Amino acid sequence: QKEVEQNSGPLSVPEGAIASLNCTYSDRGSQSFFWYRQYSGKSPELIMFIYSNGDKEDGRFTAQLNKASQYVSLLIRDSQPSDSATYLCAVTVIYNQGGKLIFGQGTELSVKP
Amino acid sequence: DGGITQSPKYLFRKEGQNVTLSCEQNLNHDAMYWYRQDPGQGLRLIYYSQIVNDFQKGDIAEGYSVSREKKESFPLTVTSAQKNPTAFYLCASSIRDRGLEETQYFGPGTRLLVL
Numbered sequence: 704q705k706e707v708e709q710n711s712g713p714l715s716v717p718e719g720a721i722a723s724l725n726c727t728y729s730d731r732g733s734q735s736f737f738w739y740r741q742y743s744g745k746s747p748e749l750i751m752f753i754y755s756n757g758d759k760e761d762g763r764f765t766a767q768l769n770k771a772s773q774y775v776s777l778l779i780r781d782s783q784p785s786d787s788a789t790y791l792c793a794v795t796v797i798y799n800q801g802g803k804l805i806f807g808q809g810t811e812l813s814v815k816p
Numbered sequence: 817d818g819g820i821t822q823s824p825k826y827l828f829r830k831e832g833q834n835v836t837l838s839c840e841q842n843l844n845h846d847a848m849y850w851y852r853q854d855p856g857q858g859l860r861l862i863y864y865s866q867i868v869n870d871f872q873k874g875d876i877a878e879g880y881s882v883s884r885e886k887k888e889s890f891p892l893t894v895t896s897a898q899k900n901p902t903a904f905y906l907c908a909s910s911i912r913d914r915g916l917e918e919t920q921y922f923g924p925g926t927r928l929l930v931l
Contacts, residue, residue, distance in 0.1 A: 707858075711856070735918075735919075737919065737920075739922075745924070745925070746906055746922040746923060746924050746925045747859070747906070747922050748922070749919065749920075749921060752919055791858060791859070793920075795918070803861065803864065803874075804861075804918070804920055806851075806858040806859040806860075807858055808856070808857055808858040809858055
């Protein structure tokens with residue numbers, strides 16, 4: 704089983720709709736969860752991080768974490784064509800020497816005008 | 817402006833050649849990382865360094881080498897032993913937020929192509 708799994712997509716939503724991106728992880732000890740946005744040919748850009756169960760909102764973005772179900776999601780409200788990108792979920796996995804980020808393979812989002 | 821810079825943007829390697837990718841940060845971050853990204857794939861960790869003069873292998877270190885002589889700099893050398901080096905290479909840095917949790921920020925990347 705992969706440590707961090709995402710649906711590769713592409714996920715297509717109309718402009719103005721809510722886009723829902725999902726991520727599951729295998730390490731129950733994980734404590735930190737990150738969402739990055741990556742435009743084609745560019746480097747990942749941090750959108751949000753979440754540490755606690757529940758929802759965290761930042762503008763049009765809401766991160767949701769459920770540690771019992773080992774599930775983290777990203778909701779994008781009022782989706783815009785400029786949101787079209789690949790979204791990477793990253794989870795901190797604890798090793799003997801500390802923690803390191805493990806990335807999912809990313810979900811491609813396409814917002815149609 | 818604070819940030820992470822990587823150079824060059826594009827790099828071409830000939831067979832049997834070693835090439836070095838530069839990564840510099842002026843964010844005063846302690847930890848630095850190198851990742852490799854292949855088309856349609858997530859990021860895979862090559863090497864990381866949490867303090868100067870110390871670094872650890874990541875998941876795919878074979879064929880790569882690094883040094884960390886200064887806090888600001890973490891160059892990556894792709895050696896001739898790396899048989900499939902064509903990829904997008906990303907450097908990241910982080911400052912510890914809470915204990916083991918680290919928020920990583922990325923440079924613009926270097927695209928390596930084999931001639």
